[in-house]
Amino acid sequence: MDDTGFALICDKKGNIEKIIRNDINKFPIENHHNLLSMIDEGSVEKLLNFLKEIKDEKSSIGWEININTEDIIPLYLIPLNKE
16 A cells, blocks of 8 residues: 555645645655645646635545645545534
8 A cells, every 4th residue: 555645734725734744755745835736737626625614614624735845646535523
């Protein structure tokens, strides 16, 4: 099993509040302030729908988006609501 990935705390708009972990060496998360700035163009609508579903339903599962790197790296979203 590949456990390479990262964990972030974001607000409801996708703004990155804290980087908890980053094991993707070729992806400097510190250069990004919002999830939208780090994802592939083809995943923008999916991310916006994910954020809307979290806001409306308080939870969501089964989302995958691609981050912007030289290689395609799928990102599996696991939301946790701080409220």
